[in-house]
Amino acid sequence: xxxxxxxxxxxxxxxxxxxxxxxxxxxxxxxxxxxxxxxxxxxxxxxxxxxxxxxxxxxxxxxxxxxxxxxxxxxxxxxxxxxxxxxxxxxxxxxxxxxx
Amino acid sequence: xxxxxxxxxxxxxxxxxxxxxxxxxxxxxxxxxxxxxxxxxxxxxxxxxxxxxxxxxxxxxxxxxxxxxxxxxxxxxxxxxxxxxxxxxxxxxxxxxxxxxxxxxxxxxxxxxxxxxxxxxxxxxxxxxxxxxxxxxxxxxxxxxxxxxxxxxxxxxxxxxxxxxxxxxxxxxxxxxxxxxxxxxxxxxxxxxxxxxxxxxxxxxxxxxxxxxxxxxxxx
Numbered sequence: 001x002x003x004x005x006x007x008x009x010x011x012x013x014x015x016x017x018x019x020x021x022x023x024x025x026x027x028x029x030x031x032x033x034x035x036x037x038x039x040x041x042x043x044x045x046x047x048x049x050x051x052x053x054x055x056x057x058x059x060x061x062x063x064x065x066x067x068x069x070x071x072x073x074x075x076x077x078x079x080x081x082x083x084x085x086x087x088x089x090x091x092x093x094x095x096x097x098x099x100x
Numbered sequence: 101x102x103x104x105x106x107x108x109x110x111x112x113x114x115x116x117x118x119x120x121x122x123x124x125x126x127x128x129x130x131x132x133x134x135x136x137x138x139x140x141x142x143x144x145x146x147x148x149x150x151x152x153x154x155x156x157x158x159x160x161x162x163x164x165x166x167x168x169x170x171x172x173x174x175x176x177x178x179x180x181x182x183x184x185x186x187x188x189x190x191x192x193x194x195x196x197x198x199x200x201x202x203x204x205x206x207x208x209x210x211x212x213x214x215x216x217x218x219x220x221x222x223x224x225x226x227x228x229x230x231x232x233x234x235x236x237x238x239x240x241x242x243x244x245x246x247x248x249x250x251x252x253x254x255x256x257x258x259x260x261x262x263x264x265x266x267x268x269x270x271x272x273x274x275x276x277x278x279x280x281x282x283x284x285x286x287x288x289x290x291x292x293x294x295x296x297x298x299x300x301x302x303x304x305x306x307x308x309x310x311x312x313x314x315x316x317x318x319x320x
Contacts, residue, residue, distance in 0.1 A: 002144045002184065010148045010181070012243040014155055016236050021159030023232045024221055029164050029210060033171050036202065037155055040178055043190075051185040054259045056272045059190050063273070066197050067284045071291035073202045077209045078295035084213045085301055093225070 007048035015041035028080045028090040032073065039069045144184055151177035164210045168203055175199040186264040 014037060021034030043062040050058025084090050154174035161167040175198045182191035262268045273281055 002138075002141050006144065006148070007181070007185070009243065010152065012240060013152050016240055017152065017155040017159060019236055020233065023229055025159060026219065026221065027164060029206065030159060030161075030167055033167060033206065034159060036171065036198070037158070037174070040175065040198070043194075044178060044181065047182055047185050047187045047190060050187070051259065054263060056263065056268050057276065059187055059264065059269055060273050060277050062187075062190055063193060063269075064277070064280055064284055066193055067288060070197055070202055071287050073205055074291045074295040075298070077205055078299035081209060081212060081299045082301065090213060 004048055004052045007044060011041045011044040011048070013041075014038075014044065026091040026093055028083070028092050029077075031092055032076050032080070035076075036069060036073065039065055140184060144181065147177045147180045147184070150174070151181065165207065168206050168210065171206075172199045172203050175203075186259055188264050189266050189269045190264070 018034040018037030018041060021037065022031050025031055025034065043065050046058040046062045046065070050056065050062075080090055083095060087095060089095070151174045154170045154177065158167045158170035158174060161170065175194060179191040179194040179199070182188075182194060
């Protein structure tokens with residue numbers, strides 16, 4: 001079997017890629033995709049630890065994370081569509097009316 | 101930049117202390133030479149490289165549709181890794197919900213508002229972003245120091261045969277986690293209603309409140 005540590009390193013790498021995408025990209029859609037990537041990294045960690053400890057509860061938690069991610073994607077994309085309708089842009093650094 | 105580096109150097113120096121001194125590299129599981137003869141390890145390496153490479157492909161694309169394609173591939177590779185971890189049901193859910201439903205949602209939204217951007221990287225407020233990137237590298241360093249510690253070595257032995265099956269999954273979900281399950285169903289309902297309300301925008305004007313002829317047209 002593959003050691004647990006390799007799965008954790010892979011999850012950290014995926015999380016870092018997702019976080020970089022969320023920090024550095026302008027397109028709100030790509031930022032949302034990066035969020036999904038980070039949630040997947042967290043899921044991978046949960047499943048890897050569930051495998052290591054022979055405990056199904058990690059799977060259930062990962063399943064709930066998938067459901068919450070679906071809700072987040074639906075609402076996030078609706079907000080992106082709403083913002084695009086009024087502002088004609090999806091660049092996250094041009095939406096700064098509430099910034100001070 | 102030099103100030104950030106000066107801030108980071110002591111942090112990097114303390115990271116081995118966080119990991120409990122010099123972690124012994126040669127543990128029972130981690131980095132064992134016998135691992136290279138294990139076909140599962142090669143499968144893992146291919147899937148890990150695929151998921152990580154496609155994730156990088158995703159965040160570097162200018163065209164959002166290509167980004168979605170990369171992300172779907174990344175999710176498929178992750179589903180393969182879940183199978184390696186005996187999480188068969190979760191692997192199927194990953195493909196159905198993530199690669200299927202959520203990504204189709206993304207494609208629909210790209211269809212509504214997709215244009216390629218002229219300048220994809222947000223580098224306007226550079227300082228905070230440099231700090232964020234440095235923090236990420238610090239995270240990677242700490243993880244790389246922490247992960248090979250023997251405390252994280254997995255318990256030996258294969259899990260019981262029912263591990264990861266739908267039966268065992270449902271057993272835990274409906275006996276121990278019934279309330280979160282119901283809460284998630286409520287959350288999904290609220291998300292659907294919220295998404296409709298937000299994305300629908302203004303309702304189309306009905307015939308009786310159409311503006312009188314001659315009145316200036318309201319611009320949306």
